[in-house]
Amino acid sequence: MRRMNKPLSAADSAAQTPIAAEVERRRTFAIISHPDAGKTTLTEKLLLFGGAINLAGQVKAKRDRRSTRSDWMAIERERGISVVTSVMTFDYDGRVFNLLDTPGHEDFSEDTYRTLTAVDSAVMVIDAAKGIEARTRKLFEVCRLRDIPIVTFINKMDREARDPFDILDEIEKTLALDTTPMTWPIGQGRDFAGTYDIASGEMRLLTDDGRTVDRQPLDLASLAAKNPMLDAEAIAEELKLVKEACRPFDFQAFREGHLTPVFFGSALKNFGVKDLLDALGKLAPPPRAQVANTRKIDAHENAMTAFVFKIQANMDPNHRDRIAFARLCSGKLRRGMKAKLTRTGKPVTLSAPQFFFAQDRSVADEAYAGDVVGIPNHGTLRIGDTFTEGEELAFLGVPNFAPEILRRVKLGDPMKAKKLKEALQQMAEEGVVQVFRPLDGAPALVGVVGPLQLDVLKVRLAEEYGLDIGFDQPEFQLARWIACDDRKKLDEFVSANYSSVAEDLDGDKVFMARNQFILDYTRERAPGLVFNDIKDVK
């Protein structure tokens, strides 16, 4: 009897329950990078290794295509970009990889951040000539909030690159993240010959047609004989230094988000990509336990739980439907099952949950923790919503991020103010923009992290609500959630700064500052109050 009461370890349960076995083979990840570092190229190559082979060419073509199913909105067609995050699922080496695409160029938005709350690991792509760039840093910070393990890919080694030691040093210093090179480049730019595998001491050579070949014993002499630009002695010296000077790989530190294994390669030439994918399979974690308001939910549990991290509207222009993207956290989702939407307590039938295979959508029969399904609905679902099989709980997964751009909504027809209010409420619930209502009754402000979100708002208000709006530059530049353990102190602050305080969708108080100086000044003068740039969903 005692044996039965003993809690199962992960390994025990992996062997014992089919659900655990499915969970263990899943890897749900995103790519974080600055625009042009090579995310699209790498995505395409990653998909080549998996079951989604035929789709590889299409990922790149994303920006050029004009009239396909995924170009669902006029605005998207005009710009030829994907406004929305897509999910790509592929099989490789017995594992199921879910790659959640993080919109990056003009389509950078809060969805980019939210996507990172739905992954278990991330690949950080760095342009070898540029090092850590602004967007990478920002996205890394979001990963760090959740201690998401990061695998680093230093891309474009086939071009003029910075010194590899320099790049590692920059990662360590600017991100406060330890590094362990797993491979090391041999030559660079035109003389990039391949990589040295630090653990095995072997090398992998880049062939003329750009295809990765198997590892082989290190033989610098014959490499140098073929390419006089390569100095065998200097390279041997460097490899020796790498082995001696670099930090050994520490699995636990990686899993806790303190150390990143680093790979060098060229996405364009499909070099080093397989090493990266193998590392994701072997090192990156399977779906992790997720924190809810009442308890932690283990991915191996039998009852289905999931949370919505993104909402996409009008995928099909003929229907006013929305797709809520939900990440499964535990159990098994079966098509047609009834789930409880815990925010309202109402049952929702998951009659047509969809799986996403690259650009295509197909109906899902079952999904497990780590998988992402799309749930069609007519505006009933919100960002952060939780589904269960009846248990009363809410995941804390999807925070709000302070907007980088604030605008005041200008309404063409003032008679439609009430309609605008409703429409903004709906748009905020769907996560299109954040809405801040000043306490002094001034017109609402909208906040976004990427300018395209403003265009999306304008188009959707016109098409779905018949509202013609414009945007004014408000007097405020920054918005911060204010919090204080002492309720009285908070109230005092709010009344003293009445005209600079607004309420967000949930009624939480937000301080709006004209500039950074005012924010710092106010913060200094308000001891005990915190001004947060992130708000976790409660």
Ligand code: GDP
């Ligand atoms: P994204 O903006 O991060 O998605 O970057 P893309 O994948 O679109 O790549 C930006 C540009 O860099 C494109 O012109 C790519 O062809 C090029 N590129 C990407 N990876 C490599 C690489 O490994 N080597 C070289 N030489 N060019 C690359």
